[in-house]
Amino acid sequence: MSWDEAFASRYDEWSAHMTADIAFYVSLALQADGPLVELAVGNGRVAIPIAQATGQRVIGIDSSPAMLDQARRRAAAAGVELELLEGDMRDLALAEPAALIYCPFRALLHLPTWADRRRTFERVAAALRPNGRFAWNAFAFDHRIAARLDGVHQAEPVPHTVRYAVGDNRVDLALDDGAKSSLWWATKNEWLGLLDVAGLQLEALYGGFAGEPFTDDSGEYVFVARP
Numbered sequence: 001m002s003w004d005e006a007f008a009s010r011y012d013e014w015s016a017h018m019t020a021d022i023a024f025y026v027s028l029a030l031q032a033d034g035p036l037v038e039l040a041v042g043n044g045r046v047a048i049p050i051a052q053a054t055g056q057r058v059i060g061i062d063s064s065p066a067m068l069d070q071a072r073r074r075a076a077a078a079g080v081e082l083e084l085l086e087g088d089m090r091d092l093a094l095a096e097p098a099a100l101i102y103c104p105f106r107a108l109l110h111l112p113t114w115a116d117r118r119r120t121f122e123r124v125a126a127a128l129r130p131n132g133r134f135a136w137n138a139f140a141f142d143h144r145i146a147a148r149l150d151g152v153h154q155a156e157p158v159p160h161t162v163r164y165a166v167g168d169n170r171v172d173l174a175l176d177d178g179a180k181s182s183l184w185w186a187t188k189n190e191w192l193g194l195l196d197v198a199g200l201q202l203e204a205l206y207g208g209f210a211g212e213p214f215t216d217d218s219g220e221y222v223f224v225a226r227p
């Protein structure tokens with residue numbers, strides 16, 4: 001189970017602390033001339049500020065009807081229009097090539113296998129304009145964080161427990177109320193390999209959303225790629 005519908009009812013609280021990425025994705029969107037597409041749009045946390053800042057067409061794709069419902073309600077409350085499509089990012093196909101495809105908050109890690117990601121990257125490559133961009137972020141696995149968090153109950157931001165399944169490079173999140181979600185982490189070379197097989201070029205790898213250089217100590221991969 002990579003994403004449980006029951007998670008949707010707690011997603012606002014779960015994601016409330018995550019604001020640092022918005023300016024980064026908005027700045028890429030402001031440089032893009034054409035359709036903007038968010039993979040795994042969730043509740044529209046990033047897509048709504050992007051639509052507000054750019055006035056451009058923003059398409060949001062998500063496999064969860066409950067999350068799309070939240071995005072619809074939040075967009076209406078913010079007075080912006082999002083084109084929200086229920087679908088799996090592995091099946092991405094756009095009527096018009098995109099100027100920017102982006103996937104915030106580590107959502108590509110909900111894809112369980114390398115083959116799932118390869119397929120998604122190939123779909124992204126086929127869906128971009130020649131001068132388009134693909135941007136995403138994901139955590140870098142850190143054994144020290146895993147050792148500290150594994151099996152330990154945490155009260156914030158929503159009461160939950162995290163368990164690491166190292167053999168499957170997987171983290172399982174279980175909220176106290178029963179909702180579950182899993183993430184499969186990937187290494188830098190796996191991400192670079194995905195670009196390679198999809199025929200995409202690395203434009204930048206940052207270590208954070210302020211454009212910090214990526215170093216051996218970075219905990220987050222922030223990627224920008226081009227066809």
Ligand SMILES: C[S@@+](CC[C@H](N)C(=O)[O-])C[C@H]1O[C@@H](n2cnc3c(N)ncnc32)[C@H](O)[C@@H]1O
Nearest residue numbers: 040041042045062063064067088089104105110
């Ligand atoms: C961590 S949330 C990210 C939401 C949003 N991008 C954000 O930044 O807040 C993960 C989202 O990924 C969606 N998701 C998981 N697997 C998916 C898939 N294969 N295709 C499309 N959406 C997927 C879930 O439904 C959920 O809304």
